[in-house]
Structures are given as C-alpha cells and as structure tokens.
Amino acid sequence: MNIANLTNHFKQVNQNNHLLQAEREQSFERFAELGLPQRSLEDWRYSDLKKIKNLELINETVAEFKVANADKEFSFPVNQLVFKNGMYDQEASTLSDGFKDKVSVTEAQVFSSLGSESEFASNSFYHLNQSFNSQPYKIEVADGAFLKAPIVLTYKYEFSAGSMCHPQVNINVGKNSQVKIIEHHEFNGVHKDSSLINTFTQLNCAQNSLVKMLRVSEFTNSQVFQTGQFVADLWKEAHLDFTSVNLGGAFNRLECEMNHREERAELHVKGLYFAKGDEQVNMLARIFHAKGMGESHQLYKGVLSGKAKSVFDGMIHIAKDAQKVDSSQMNKNLILSDEAEVYTKPQLNINADDVKAAHGATVSQLSDEEIFYLMSRGIAKDKAKSIIQKAFVDEIVLSIGDLNIRNWLKQKVDQL
C-alpha cells in the first residue's frame, strides 16, 4: 500500500461526482496523513511487521463479481442479504414478505458519523474504508418490529492478489424492535497473498430494542489480511448481545467500540477466536459508559496453536456521571503449543465512584491432570484433549440462545 500508487488509484475511482465524493476526499487525506500502521503505535506493537509489510503490495480495489449462487447455507428460515465484494446483490438475496414490510435496505447517501470520543477518527483503516468503499448500505428496521427469522448479511469475496475490499453497512434497529443479525464474512476463493478485507459496520440500537448479533469471519487457511471496525450505540434500555467469532486466517483484527449513550442499556460482548500456524489475531474492545445504570459484560476466549499470536486489548471507560454501572471484562486463552504467544491487556478507566467494574485475563494450557482423568476412564489422549478444548469453546457457543444459529456456528467450530 504505497501511498503514491494508492493516491492515483483513489483519483481514478473517485471521479464520478458521487454524492460521497467530498467526504471521501477528506477521509483519504486523513488516511494519507496517518499512513499505514506502525509497530511503534501501542495497539500495533505486538503485530508482525512482515504481515503489515505485505499490505504494501495492495494497490487497487476489487471489482464487482457476479457468479452463480453457492449452495444454501442455512437449513432454517433466514432473511439473507448477499454482498459480493461489498456490493449488495439483490438477486442473490432471499427476503421474506414479512421482512420487506419491516426492513428497508438502501444505498446510503451520506456516511454515518462517529461519536466525538471514537478512536476510529484516528484509525487509518477506518479512513481507508471511507475512502474506498464501493457503496455504503443502510438497513433500517422499523420501530416495534419483531423478526423471528434472523437477518443474515452474507459477505462473499473473490480476489486477485494485491486487491482490497471495504464493505460498509449501517444498521439501525428501531425503538422496541427485536432482531437477530448474523454478519458472515467468508472467503472461499483461491488463497492468495496480500489482499485486504477491511469492514466497517455501524449498529444503532434504539430505545428498548433487543438485538442479538453474531459476526463470523471465516477465512480459514487464507492469506487475506482482515481488519474490521464495529461501532454500536445503545440508547435508553436497549439490550445488545454481540458475539464475534474468528475461525482463522493469516491476520485478523477486529476493533469494537460500544457506546452506552443513555441510561439502563445492557450489553453482552463475547469473542471467540482461533489461530494456528503463524496466524495472528487482534481483538480490541472499547466500551464507553457515558450514562449510568447500564451494564456491560465482555468475555473473549482464544484458542492458539503453532506459533500463533493473539492480542486482546480491552478498555472500559466509565464517565464521571455514569453512576451505578455494572461492567466486567474477561479474556481467557487456551494455548496448545509452547510457541504460541498471548498478549492480553484488559483495562479500566473509571471516573464515577459508585460503579462495579471487574477485569481479568487468564492463559492456560490443556491440563495434564484433566487429560489423565479422562484417559483413566478409557478415553484416548487425542479425544481427551479435544473434549477439554471443546468445553473451553462451548462457553461461548452455548451462550447463543437461538438453537438454529447456535448449531450453524457449532458445525463451523467443530470442523476446525
């Protein structure tokens, strides 16, 4: 990602008097100022320079692709929106009539704005997404809507080496609405070096809404460099369960910012990630409690083998007037080899005096005593290990209440 090459490319793609042209130009300027991440930056300190260097080979955005639709992924009713290289493909999508009454999917005419505290304002990948995304989409769920079948955002990709893709979507869940959302990124093409998927997802949970969202990134064995930004705003008494699952891939960084904008919102964040070989995972979570009486609970779990590296960097901010907040943050890691590395940094920044905030981290290996106990009951060693590992992972998988969604995820996790 050489800035000069990219500037040329930017000029080429951003010249058709698009509504967003001016905003894109600003963002691109900001990106050029920020440049690519450096290891000298605190949050990139533990990332492999070689992997970042590979980004330099990327200098164009991917083209749109239309291919025959793949097999039916879901064996239960869903409303599926298909995005191919970031572009919405209506024909490939399947939406029920009930869905169409309550939900609209449109091309966004403006970029949605970030809160003043957002760290994304100085995040080069955020600006890269703003500059190059082919089209941001807006999904509006009407007030009082109750959708039984989940809304599935299926992102499919097809790459040539040296290309990048920047999907952007803004989901607004109206007041008193209840929805389940799956954001599924999958790459099933040829595994090539040096390509980038850089997603930006914004979720707004209006007053008293109930949102259960699962984000799955399925790039198992691929060399694609994945970065993602996720922002959620929770308004009065909104409830959000957000689970992100990373099933592997050369490099995966997901940065989440969740904001309690009004009182009594409830947030449960879960993360599950797997990394093997020389794969790397970065999980960043920023929870802002601007208003009081809310809850936020985070549990991130990682399974690492080979020479994989993971970084967990979490922060709970509680503002001065945000009293009676109950928040917790936990990162647990299971390492299956001596060479895997875990960096974990749960942090608190608390400015109110009447709050509960707990944080912690653990790194453990498969316990020899547990393995022996199972073996002494006739269970072979490999099976014993996989049982213990599965039990570690199940804490997240079983927290998904919808049985259809849980089994869909379980089947992917079991395949690893």
Next chain:
Amino acid sequence: MLQVKDLHVSVDGVEILKGLSLDVKAGEIHAIMGPNGSGKSTLSKVIAGHPSYEVTSGEVNYDIDFEAKNLLDLEADERAKEGVFLAFQYPTNIPGITNYDFLKTSFNSICTHQGAPELGDEDFTKFINEKVKLVEMDPRFLDRPVNEGFSGGEKKRNEILQMAVLKPRLALLDETDSGLDIDALKIVSQGINSLHNKNNAFVIVTHYQRLLDHIVPDFVHVLADGKIVKTGDKDLALRLEKEGYDWVTKH
C-alpha cells in the same frame, strides 16, 4: 490378576517407591494402609498409568481371562479399557463437560473396545439412572460439570458412580473413605460389596479401620517409605488402629 514386582518409581528424580511387591488374585480384596507420604497414591497412579511417574525398575503384570499383559506398556486409556479403574484421592474438576456426557463417552469408548455396541441417549439414560440410584446420588449431578463445585464427599461418591458404570476388573480405591460421613461411607461400601465378585479384585487404600467394618479384606498391607513392610489379615488393621504405624516400623 495383578503382580507388582520390585517396583521402583521416581518423580522428578526423587525415588518414591523403593522396591514394592504386591500380588492380587481375582476375587480378593486388599487393603493398603500407611502413613502420609509413604507412596500409596503413587502406587495407585502408577498402576493406572499416570505419565508423571517414572518407573525406573520392576514389573507390573496384569492378567485377565488368561491373557497376560505388561501394564507398563499400555497408555492410561488402554489400561482402563482392560478393566483397570482408579478412584482418585483427589478427583479432578473438568469445567464445561457435564457428568452425563463424560460418563457416556467413557462408557462407550470401553464398549467399543470390548466389541459391544455403543449406547444411545435413551438406553444410556436408563442405564445411568439405575447406577445413580445405587450410589444414592441426586440425579441433578449428571447435568453438572464433572466435579465442579462438588463437595469432597460428592466427588468421592461420583468416583463410585463411575466405578459402577465401568464395572472394572481391578479397582484401586485411593482413600475413597476420607471425608465421607457415616451414611456416605455405608453407601460407598455397599457399592463396593455389590460390585465385588470372584472375577474382579479391589485394592483399597485407607487410613481408617472404619471402612473395614463394612468391607472385609483378605489381606492388609502396611506401606511405609515406598515398600510393603508388613502383610496380615483384617486383624492387622485393628492392631494398627490401636498401636499406630510406629508399632509396625519397630517390629
């Protein structure tokens, strides 16, 4: 059935068993008593196949159904499949796996080894419920993670449940009676007595005579400093209770 010959075992270079021999025949019950730290748990874990213990010399032979095996050649799971069972002094907690799933997986891997068909959920539930009754356990324990949050006595009872499920040929019970109240002790002893027959054998490590009020051993051994220093019948246990271990080491 079990023949331990001049067994020497070390952990981290420290010798713990120093030439131990023991001969157990089918149908017998052996009690092993001895001071803390004498090597009782080490002996039972070595027989069960714990990988941390290094056997520096000696033999552990095992024969059932006219087939002789060198136990030291087998992995812990293979020994279990051949009918060796250890009730742990300190059973391990396994978070995230229910007792039910654990027992079913364990039972079915042993069935598979013995060429018997695996049991599905329906049949296994029936089977396990009977065993749960036998050890008078609250069936809700089946749905809890293995040993997590169990009291000392509940863990011990869970070990006996596993024994009842797996029906071992050679059962090693390591201080299963410690931490049990009188009622639990009775249930555990009944469990043992009902499983005992002429084709299997029990080696019971205990500190207390009181278990032996319920289970009558054929032999009582005293283990001290890594060796069997005295062998007798059930009266030896009574004598030990009265006189303490010093009496043995002096005589």
